[in-house]
Amino acid sequence: MFQKRNLLLIMLTFVLLFTFSVGCNGDKEVGEEPGEEELALEEGTYEGSSYGHNAEIEVEVTIEDEDISDIEVLSHEESEILTDPVFEEIIPAIVENNNTNVDSISGATVTSLALVSAVEDALKEAGAEEYFEGEMVEVDSASEIADSTYDVVVVGGGGAGLVSAIEAKSQGADVVLLEKMPYLGGNTLVSGGEFNAPNTWVQENPDIDDSVDQFVEDTLEGGDYEADEDLVQTLAENVTEDAEWMKDYVGVEFVDDYLMHFGGHEVPRALYPIGGSGLELISSLEERALDDEIPIKFNTEAKELLTDEDGRVVGVKVEDHEGEIANIEAEDGVIMATGGFGANIDMTQKYNPDIDDRYNTTNVPGATGEGILMAKEIGADLVDMEFIQTYPTCNTQTGHLSYVADTRFDGAILVNQEGERFVEELDRRDVISEAILDQTGSVAYLMWDNHIKENSNMDNYMTEFENLKETDQIIKADSIEEAAEFFEIDVDELKNTVEQYNEYVKQGEDEDFNRRGDLLELKEGPYYIQEVAPAIHHTMGGIKINEEAQVIDTEGEIIEGLYAAGEITGGIHGNNRLGGNAIADLIVFGRIAGDNVSK
Numbered sequence: 001m002f003q004k005r006n007l008l009l010i011m012l013t014f015v016l017l018f019t020f021s022v023g024c025n026g027d028k029e030v031g032e033e034p035g036e037e038e039l040a041l042e043e044g045t046y047e048g049s050s051y052g053h054n055a056e057i058e059v060e061v062t063i064e065d066e067d068i069s070d071i072e073v074l075s076h077e078e079s080e081i082l083t084d085p086v087f088e089e090i091i092p093a094i095v096e097n098n099n100t101n102v103d104s105i106s107g108a109t110v111t112s113l114a115l116v117s118a119v120e121d122a123l124k125e126a127g128a129e130e131y132f133e134g135e136m137v138e139v140d141s142a143s144e145i146a147d148s149t150y151d152v153v154v155v156g157g158g159g160a161g162l163v164s165a166i167e168a169k170s171q172g173a174d175v176v177l178l179e180k181m182p183y184l185g186g187n188t189l190v191s192g193g194e195f196n197a198p199n200t201w202v203q204e205n206p207d208i209d210d211s212v213d214q215f216v217e218d219t220l221e222g223g224d225y226e227a228d229e230d231l232v233q234t235l236a237e238n239v240t241e242d243a244e245w246m247k248d249y250v251g252v253e254f255v256d257d258y259l260m261h262f263g264g265h266e267v268p269r270a271l272y273p274i275g276g277s278g279l280e281l282i283s284s285l286e287e288r289a290l291d292d293e294i295p296i297k298f299n300t301e302a303k304e305l306l307t308d309e310d311g312r313v314v315g316v317k318v319e320d321h322e323g324e325i326a327n328i329e330a331e332d333g334v335i336m337a338t339g340g341f342g343a344n345i346d347m348t349q350k351y352n353p354d355i356d357d358r359y360n361t362t363n364v365p366g367a368t369g370e371g372i373l374m375a376k377e378i379g380a381d382l383v384d385m386e387f388i389q390t391y392p393t394c395n396t397q398t399g400h401l402s403y404v405a406d407t408r409f410d411g412a413i414l415v416n417q418e419g420e421r422f423v424e425e426l427d428r429r430d431v432i433s434e435a436i437l438d439q440t441g442s443v444a445y446l447m448w449d450n451h452i453k454e455n456s457n458m459d460n461y462m463t464e465f466e467n468l469k470e471t472d473q474i475i476k477a478d479s480i481e482e483a484a485e486f487f488e489i490d491v492d493e494l495k496n497t498v499e500q501y502n503e504y505v506k507q508g509e510d511e512d513f514n515r516r517g518d519l520l521e522l523k524e525g526p527y528y529i530q531e532v533a534p535a536i537h538h539t540m541g542g543i544k545i546n547e548e549a550q551v552i553d554t555e556g557e558i559i560e561g562l563y564a565a566g567e568i569t570g571g572i573h574g575n576n577r578l579g580g581n582a583i584a585d586l587i588v589f590g591r592i593a594g595d596n597v598s599k
Contacts, residue, residue, distance in 0.1 A: 041066045041126045048122030052078050052114035059115070061122035067098050071119060077463045079279055081189055081286075082108045085182040085298075090115055105182050143297040145318060145326040150176045152597050153316050153330040154337060155302045155371060158186020159278070160566025160586035161337035162285035166250070167594025169292045173332060177294055178318060180301035181366045184286050186339045187538075187567060188583065190364055190401060191278040194260045194270040195583030197239040202259055202271060210267050212236045219581060222264040222428060223540075223574020226384070231572045234547045235581075238588045243271055246587060252284045258457070260409055261517045262579030263426040268517070270580035276403060276460045281583070302371065305334065305378050305562070313378070313561035333561040333597040336551070337590065340539035340567035341369025342388070348536060351385040358437060360399020361536040362391055371568050375543045379553040380562070383570040385541035389577050390534040392432035396443055397471055399535035403461040404468060405446055407528075410456035411520035412448035413501060414532075416440060419484065419494030421501070424513035430576045433534035445487055446530045447498075449522040474530040483529045498522050538577050542570035549593035563597050565589040 041063045049058045057078065062070040071091045076083060086105045090112060093102045100120050104112035120128075150173075154165040157179030165177045198210040215236040220227055246252045253274040261268035273280035289296065299321045306315040306327060315329035341347040342363035348355045376382055393405035408414070408425050414432070416422050416439040423435040436444040448456075458465070468474035477483035480498060484491040504510045505519040543564045544552040551562040566586040573581060 046122040046125040048118045050114045050117035057114045059118045149329040151332045154335045156337035157184040159188030160590040163590030164335045164594040167591045171598035173598040177296045178300045185282040188278045193273040193278040196269045196580040197243040222578040226574035228571040239584045242587045264578040335593045336564040337566045338371025339367045342536045343367040352388045362401040381544040381554045383544045387540035387575040389538040390433040391537035392534045393532040394535040396533045407448045407456045411452035419490035426516045443533045451524045483527045540573045563593040565593040
């Protein structure tokens with residue numbers, strides 16, 4: 001039963017993540033009249049469960065007088081950013097209407113379905129032979145919108161939008177933040193949250209030799225020198241100060257004795273937030289925004305940029321999920337921070353036909369590129385749109401970014417079905433992704449031992465680990481032979497590969513692929529092997545900006561009143577973004593945009 005439900009939810013992820021207001025109504029059609037049959041529920045409390053994104057959602061349902069009187073969530077491993085609108089809206093709707101036929105929360109479909117399914121599981125224990133069926137219950141989690149005026153309008157509630165809004169507010173501006181989803185975070189929420197900065201307080205501890213110039217060179221080289229050098233220089237010169245701002249002003253907590261060494265960087269320089277995910281960043285940014293009394297309008301989608309007779313951007317036309325329209329005017333300017341288009345397969349294929357159906361996506365469902373197209377409509381220049389990055393080590397079934405696979409940065413090796421290494425594990429993401437697709441089955445196998453596990457932050461991600469085990473994407477075994485046989489990897493060749501690699505570790509040089517970073521032997525059980533595959537991860541192209549985060553038109557002129565920051569912009573990363581540079585990018589240019597729009 002569990003495996004069937006898990007498979008169903010995985011399939012629903014692909015089908016439903018890009019649809020909005022999808023109902024969970026069994027065989028009934030929306031609007032069908034309630035049935036006549038008696039459900040004869042027995043009074044008492046009953047427990048039920050269903051699988052969400054990460055693990056089981058467990059609920060307790062109380063029945064009084066054959067009605068649902070209360071629902072309590074006993075446990076879950078979903079992101080609180082996602083569950084807040086789901087639990088706060090769907091649970092009261094079920095109780096009030098005595099009906100599990102409710103809307104899903106847009107962008108949180110899997111969590112919504114899992115909650116409803118868990119309640120229905122409990123109802124079966126209470127004696128229901130059928131689920132509660134009846135007219136679809138509308139779930140309204142929209143913010144109220146009306147024609148209004150602010151100094152600054154920020155469009156997009158991901159990392160870049162939150163940083164921009166907070167900075168503009170700190171400069172004295174009256175700011176409003178518009179978000180089309182019912183929750184904050186964007187792609188930042190599902191990222192690892194790590195970001196690169198040279199000469200930080202953490203680098204001082206291990207005495208790493210780093211510099212702004214080295215950061216610039218790594219970034220330019222990593223993008224094949226296709227990036228705008230002025231933007232890269234601006235990024236490198238500001239990110240260390242902005243890291244301090246994130247720590248001291250926003251309140252993000254970082255691990256003070258650990259740095260990630262992403263591929264393409266000469267030295268480890270990525271700050272690592274507590275918990276090892278973007279949740280720490282978004283939670284801290286949200287708390288700061290609320291403390292600063294910045295109004296946030298959820299389920300409010302920007303549809304058009306408003307301009308005056310001189311072409312200056314003076315506001316945004318918005319629409320809520322019920323079709324209500326309003327004009328939000330901006331006295332000082334509009335900051336576009338709506339993210340990239342990695343969840344829009346039509347758009348990715350339009351600009352890069354090589355990004356085909358071999359790839360899932362790590363992106364949140366809101367990353368569909370409308371902000372880029374809105375800016376284009378008023379003359380904004382677009383750059384590097386064909387540069388679309390894939391992430392090499394993702395969940396092979398859902399495309400979700402795998403945090404467990406971060407063991408790659410701490411010593412794990414990549415092998416193929418034949419048991420052979422085929423690429424440097426710390427090479428660029430695009431290089432590794434293409435190399436994986438060239439292997440048997442278009443997948444690879446990440447392997448590590450207990451020593452490497454203890455050297456990593458894998459313990460932070462045991463929920464994901466258990467999920468991977470449940471879906472047969474990872475094995476923990478006492479021997480190399482047992483681990484290899486699970487995935488039908490050539491055992492003899494894998495043992496030869498490990499033996500040869502351990503020799504390279506002893507001599508301090510990887511003669512096959514010149515692996516950077518620390519080299520660690522694989523010799524201490526238990527052994528782990530994880531099946532991985534690439535997925536669409538980041539779109540490097542977007543709106544053209546200058547070093548002041550002002551949007552540039554197709555004639556090379558500034559579009560007055562319009563700024564942009566984050567993944568919506570292009571030109572900063574060239575044709576390949578180095579790991580840890582996306583968060584750095586959104587923080588630096590988010591602050592620049594927020595500061596300049598307020599002047």
